[in-house]
Amino acid sequence: MSGLEVEGIHVRVNEELVLKGVTLRVPNSSVVVLMGPNGSGKSTLAYAVMGHPRYRVEKGRILLDGDDVTGLKPEERALRGLFLAFQSPPTVESVRVGTLIREALARRGFPFSESEAIALLERVGLNRSYLPRGVHDGFSGGERKRLELAQALILKPRFVVMDEPDSGLDVEGVKLLASEVAGLAESGAAVLVITHNPRTAEILAPDRVAVLVSGRIVAEGGLELVREIGERGYEVVAG
Amino acid sequence: MSWRPIPGEVAVEAPPIKPKLELKGRISRSLVEEISRAKGEPEWMLRLRLRSLELFEKLPTPSWLTGVEELDLEELAHYVHPDFERAASWEDLPEPIRAVYEKLGLPEAERKALAGLAAQLESETVYLSFRKYLEGRGVILMDMGEAVQRYPDLVKRYFMRLFPPSDHKFAALHGALWSGGVFLYVPEGVELEAPIEAFFFVASDLLSQFEHSIIVAGDRSSVHFIEGCAAPMLRRYSFHDGMVEVYVGEGARAKFTTLQNWSRNIINFNNKRALLERGGSIEWVEIALGSKVTYTYPSVILRGEGAKASIYSLTFARAGDWKDTGAKVLHLAPRTSSEVVSKSVSVEGGVSVYRGLVRVAEGAKGSIASVKCESLVLDRESRAYTYPRNEVEEAEATVVHEASVGRLSDDVLFYLRSRGLREPDARKLVVLGYVGDFIDRLKDSMSGLFLEYYAVLKRVLETEFEEMGGYG
Ligand SMILES: Nc1ncnc2c1ncn2[C@@H]1O[C@H](COP(=O)(O)OP(=O)(O)OP(=O)(O)O)[C@@H](O)[C@H]1O
Numbered sequence A: 001m002s003g004l005e006v007e008g009i010h011v012r013v014n015e016e017l018v019l020k021g022v023t024l025r026v027p028n029s030s031v032v033v034l035m036g037p038n039g040s041g042k043s044t045l046a047y048a049v050m051g052h053p054r055y056r057v058e059k060g061r062i063l064l065d066g067d068d069v070t071g072l073k074p075e076e077r078a079l080r081g082l083f084l085a086f087q088s089p090p091t092v093e094s095v096r097v098g099t100l101i102r103e104a105l106a107r108r109g110f111p112f113s114e115s116e117a118i119a120l121l122e123r124v125g126l127n128r129s130y131l132p133r134g135v136h137d138g139f140s141g142g143e144r145k146r147l148e149l150a151q152a153l154i155l156k157p158r159f160v161v162m163d164e165p166d167s168g169l170d171v172e173g174v175k176l177l178a179s180e181v182a183g184l185a186e187s188g189a190a191v192l193v194i195t196h197n198p199r200t201a202e203i204l205a206p207d208r209v210a211v212l213v214s215g216r217i218v219a220e221g222g223l224e225l226v227r228e229i230g231e232r233g234y235e236v237v238a239g
Numbered sequence B: 001m002s003w004r005p006i007p008g009e010v011a012v013e014a015p016p017i018k019p020k021l022e023l024k025g026r027i028s029r030s031l032v033e034e035i036s037r038a039k040g041e042p043e044w045m046l047r048l049r050l051r052s053l054e055l056f057e058k059l060p061t062p063s064w065l066t067g068v069e070e071l072d073l074e075e076l077a078h079y080v081h082p083d084f085e086r087a088a089s090w091e092d093l094p095e096p097i098r099a100v101y102e103k104l105g106l107p108e109a110e111r112k113a114l115a116g117l118a119a120q121l122e123s124e125t126v127y128l129s130f131r132k133y134l135e136g137r138g139v140i141l142m143d144m145g146e147a148v149q150r151y152p153d154l155v156k157r158y159f160m161r162l163f164p165p166s167d168h169k170f171a172a173l174h175g176a177l178w179s180g181g182v183f184l185y186v187p188e189g190v191e192l193e194a195p196i197e198a199f200f201f202v203a204s205d206l207l208s209q210f211e212h213s214i215i216v217a218g219d220r221s222s223v224h225f226i227e228g229c230a231a232p233m234l235r236r237y238s239f240h241d242g243m244v245e246v247y248v249g250e251g252a253r254a255k256f257t258t259l260q261n262w263s264r265n266i267i268n269f270n271n272k273r274a275l276l277e278r279g280g281s282i283e284w285v286e287i288a289l290g291s292k293v294t295y296t297y298p299s300v301i302l303r304g305e306g307a308k309a310s311i312y313s314l315t316f317a318r319a320g321d322w323k324d325t326g327a328k329v330l331h332l333a334p335r336t337s338s339e340v341v342s343k344s345v346s347v348e349g350g351v352s353v354y355r356g357l358v359r360v361a362e363g364a365k366g367s368i369a370s371v372k373c374e375s376l377v378l379d380r381e382s383r384a385y386t387y388p389r390n391e392v393e394e395a396e397a398t399v400v401h402e403a404s405v406g407r408l409s410d411d412v413l414f415y416l417r418s419r420g421l422r423e424p425d426a427r428k429l430v431v432l433g434y435v436g437d438f439i440d441r442l443k444d445s446m447s448g449l450f451l452e453y454y455a456v457l458k459r460v461l462e463t464e465f466e467e468m469g470g471y472g
């Protein structure tokens, strides 16, 4: 299959087995929403897909357009078109936003143009004054999410995982997010969006919705799942 | 213990040094007398040496000293005079020696950007040259030993007056055994357009180098002094215990830039102090790239009203390194100001230590002192410690201190890697960003020589980070 695939992965963090056999398919040109209670393992899944060394995949495989990337380093996955927008991106004071964007583009063999970078920042509601700032240094919650989104757009990824890209965003921000996610899918990307917010899920109008509880996918379906969760909670959906 | 070359190290072979005179072994009265005799010194200098020796024997070894376990003063050669005469042109140096300096880029730097250059090899100044027109303006640039003979009264006014041998054990040792260094005297009102450089090279194993430099910037004069240090890889180690005294007259401006790029197996002690009169200023830039163990704390005494000091230091500590640096500033007069910016990078288990002191004496009204101390720790094995001390006796003074330790956490590394950067590139990006404003400062201060120095700095950084991370 083409797209992003997670095949029966077991992921251990420190001593704890957090994901216990998760399978999820995100075809190209589609949007999948992943929901689940706090601590269910959503970010763990995102990190494992990106290849965080602390999140050890003990069983199962991660595939990008059918290629097994489970053994690859995060940077190698990135260069194969994978992008992760972080739930809580770290602050990197000494690296400027402009420098990070320039370097990330260079690794992909894309040219860097400052005016293009500024245009993209403006598109996500930031502006040129953010370019010389340290990455996420002093950024507000919403600004962090906007910078993550901007990078997703600049780097033209083919597989995108967004971990709560909507939390902290204002109403306009969520609308913007939805239209950019749609744009990414239209351009052929496989997009996985993790969210807690049923409103976001609805605006995104995803092709599929999956529900993760206690490290297992317990339900998959359409938007009706979101409504069900909203009304009856995860427990019932899981049961 | 096995040594591995430090990355970015000057790629020079040790030239063969045949000594004309070599004095080694136990540090005794007769050794000190012999050095003094060999240098044809006046009586007062011999007395200064002997008094220093007594102090050395009496003073305790500082209790906070670490990393110098292998230092055994008894096995070192304390005075080595290479078997050729001091030259004033490169052609007059023996070919292998000249080749080393060519490789280090000194003749070119001199042609391009310097007003004067002195080069010391082991214990003696082997090359010294400066623009003739400066002599006409009364500037003196001379090997220190020669200055002691030729201008005894002048030198006596300054020699170890600012940094007395009683200060600590290694200052006393320096007083007893010093050799080499330069005496730079800039008369009142003379402004040197181009920098003067002194370059110190240690070519041999188990040697100690004790150069003593004095810079006198007369009232309203201006001078920029650059100090460079290098050594090839040695089989075991050598010891450096130099001293610099800077006297800044009224309204004078001095800049002192050090680019220390000793090879790893140099144990480096450096004693540096400046005294500023009314309205004088000094900018001290200290970049400590090399050496395994370094102890150096440029100190400034602001004695005259309105005197001003800036001390910027940048230190790298790698595996097995102990880099103990810092700054001391004494505000003794009203409206004096000081700014200390210290940055360190610790990597692969290296340890950086900042020790600082800001003292504002009673009566130094309206004085301002700021200390900014930043450390970057690149992995879990590495360490950074800061020991700042403020002693403020004057109520009408402002002292601000900021200290921060930045760690390159796994999360930051993962974040950068998730953007497509290899681990060593991610580290390099963080470090280059961290030292970026420092490099800008160096650029401002180094004028024509910046590119050469920047090249050294960059090479150290780049090779350093290519090596790390286990990617080939
Ligand atoms: N680095 C870690 N060290 C220890 N435990 C961890 C680590 N990362 C995740 N966990 C644990 O794994 C479980 C899943 O965490 P994860 O962050 O994946 O949850 P989540 O579904 O993203 O939750 P949220 O909705 O709150 O973001 C939690 O119990 C968490 O404490």
Ligand SMILES: [Mg+2]
Pocket (backbone or CB within 6 Å): A042, A043, A044, A087, A163
């Ligand atoms: Mg999460």
